[in-house]
Ligand SMILES: [Ca+2]
C-alpha cells in the first residue's frame with residue numbers, strides 16, 4: 502500500500518483518522534489499466550464509513566488511517582487486501598490490484614463531544630451565559646474542509662435564541678453555554694449533536710461535522726432588571742430625582758459590543774423627560790431616578806425594559822442597550838393632572854389670602870401675583886417644563902367657572918375637593 506500525501510494539509514491537521522472513527526470521503530477507484538470501477542464523484546455523494554470495524558476492504562481500512570481532512574491519498578491495494586481471487590461483481594476481476602484516489606472530507610468519532618477552540622474572552626467579562634438566557638450572536642458555519650454552509654453575516658442580522666432549551670441543535674446549545682458578551686469561540690460539533698445521519702435538506706450532508714465560528718453580541722435573562730452603575734456622584738447630593746420630576750440629561754446609547762446607536766450630543770438641545778410618564782423606555786426611566794444633578798451613570802437595559810423583541814428604528818430586536826447618562830439638571834414635578842401643588846398645608850383661608858386687595862374677587866393679574874408669590878416663598882410648586890404664564894392662565898380658567906374674568910369665593914375649589922366631589926357625584930349617578 503502506497504499513499505504519498507500532500508504536505509500543507511498535514512501542517513494544519515489537528516486530527517487524523519484513527520480506528521473507530523467515522524469518515525466521509527470522495528474517491529475514484531480504478532484498476533491498474535485505468536478502468537474506473539467506482540467513483541463517489543459520479544454518485545455525487547461521499548462514501549461514509551467507520552474505520553477499523555470491518556466495513557471496508559482491509560487495504561482501505563489501513564490506507565485511511567492517519568489521513569487529515571483535505572488530504573488526498575493515492576492508495577494502491579494488492580488483491581489479498583481487496584477482493585482476492587474472487588473479485589467482486591462484474592467490475593472487479595479476480596486478483597485485481599485496486600487504486601483508490603481518496604480525498605478525506607470529514608472525520609469524527611461517535612464518542613465525540615463538542616470541541617471548543619480558540620476562545621477569545623473580553624477582559625470586561627463579569628457574567629457567563631446560563632440555561633434560559635436569551636442570546637444574540639453572529640456565526641459562520643463551515644464544514645471541516647472549510648466550505649461555508651451558512652452564515653449570519655450574510656443576512657446582516659444576528660441569530661437570536663434561548664440557550665439550553667432545545668431551540669437549536671444540541672451541540673450549539675452546549676457551545677453557547679458559559680460564554681461572555683463579546684466572546685469569540687469556535688465550536689466543532691459532531692453529527693450526533695447536530696443533524697445526524699439524515700443531514701438537513703440540500704445544505705447539510707448526512708453525518709457531517711459542523712464548525713461554527715461564534716461571536717456573542719449580547720445575552721440577557723428575561724428576569725434581568727435594569728443594571729445601574731454610578732460612575733460619578735457629586736459630593737453635594739441632597740436632592741435626587743423621582744417620579745414626576747422633569748429631568749434634563751445627556752446620554753450615549755450603545756449596544757453591548759460598543760456600537761453607538763444614539764447620542765444626545767448630536768442633537769442641538771439637552772433632552773428632557775418627565776419621569777414615570779412613559780416618555781422614555783422603562784429601563785431608562787428607572788435609570789434616571791434617584792440621581793442628583795451632575796451625577797453620571799452607566800445603565801444597562803434588557804430588551805423587555807427597552808425596545809423589546811421587535812426593536813425600533815436603529816435598534817435591533819431583543820438588543821441589550823447601554824446608556825451612558827449624565828443628569829444635567831432637574832425640576833421637581835407635580836402629580837399627573839396637577840398644574841400646581843402645595844408643598845406644605847394649604848393656607849387656611851385660601852380665598853382671603855388670594856384676594857390681596859380684599860375686594861371679594863380675584864382677577865387673573867391678582868391670581869398670577871398670588872401664585873408667583875407662593876412659588877417664590879417655597880410654599881408651592883408649578884408643573885415644570887411649561888411657561889409660567891401659560892400654567893397660571895390654565896389654572897385661572899379652571900377656577901373661573903362662569904368665565905366672567907374673576908374668581909369668587911364660591912368658585913374657588915382645591916383640586917382635591919373637586920376630585921372628591923366628582924367621585925361622589927359618580928356614586929350618586931350609579
Ligand atoms: Ca381682589
Ligand SMILES: [Ca+2]
Pocket residue numbers: 901902903904905906907908909912
Ligand atoms: Ca367667575
